[in-house]
Amino acid sequence: MKKFYKWLLNTLPRPILIRLSYVFRLFAPLLYKGNKVECPVCEKSFSKFLSYGSDIAHRENVLCPYDLTLERHRAMWLYLKNKSNFFTKDDLTVMHIAPEQCFHKKFKNQKNLKYTTGDLLSPIADLHFDLHEIPLEDNQYEVIFCNHVMEHVKDDLQCMKELYRIMKPGGWGIMQVPIDASRNETYEDWSITTPEEREKHFWQYDHVRLYGLNYPKRLEEAGFKVDVVDLSEEMPAEQFERYRIPKSELLYVVRK
Numbered sequence: 001m002k003k004f005y006k007w008l009l010n011t012l013p014r015p016i017l018i019r020l021s022y023v024f025r026l027f028a029p030l031l032y033k034g035n036k037v038e039c040p041v042c043e044k045s046f047s048k049f050l051s052y053g054s055d056i057a058h059r060e061n062v063l064c065p066y067d068l069t070l071e072r073h074r075a076m077w078l079y080l081k082n083k084s085n086f087f088t089k090d091d092l093t094v095m096h097i098a099p100e101q102c103f104h105k106k107f108k109n110q111k112n113l114k115y116t117t118g119d120l121l122s123p124i125a126d127l128h129f130d131l132h133e134i135p136l137e138d139n140q141y142e143v144i145f146c147n148h149v150m151e152h153v154k155d156d157l158q159c160m161k162e163l164y165r166i167m168k169p170g171g172w173g174i175m176q177v178p179i180d181a182s183r184n185e186t187y188e189d190w191s192i193t194t195p196e197e198r199e200k201h202f203w204q205y206d207h208v209r210l211y212g213l214n215y216p217k218r219l220e221e222a223g224f225k226v227d228v229v230d231l232s233e234e235m236p237a238e239q240f241e242r243y244r245i246p247k248s249e250l251l252y253v254v255r256k
């Protein structure tokens, strides 16, 4: 049973997994009963998390068996809980681009938010638009989330500028991307077009670039002020390890 469960989690595409997560919620607490790791999002403990990722980016012990959060989701959640007004400020206007399904319902039900989601295609999004040309007025949102999107778009600087434009002055946001910490410069090569080649060069079949350590500079070019937040600096190491968030999981917090 445990093997079958693990096989399912590693075989099914993530959006389908999340739709089936009610099934996992029944089994996970039994199969992964224990107290070695903890997910701050669902506030449950387990003997371990599941492995996740394609061959090139495979990680052990990272996928919460209950609500399917990964390292980056848990890090973002801790930031929102401990270092932001996201859960406390009334009438907070939020635009969530390509909403992560593990957060979508939670944020939607959050009484203090005026929460809108946007995506090119996703059926769960409220608005559908192209990030290169957002059909919304300037200065609309106090908070913008746009995670793991910029590595997919044709002109990332243009998309970042558009997000900056719709953010209210004084607003903030989180914009995570995969980063290859061994590179200083972002790697782009538009002659690489096949899914196989893109996976090899950019880590996933539908990525069009691989960011390097200059990612914050690119955000600044679009107009944002950028804080690179390392949560591990302010949390006991054991706690961080228990949440299974690697030290390399930095948060890119943007401000206008």
Ligand SMILES: [Zn+2]
Binding pocket: 039, 040, 041, 042, 043, 044, 064, 065, 066, 067, 068, 069
């Ligand atoms: Zn969880």
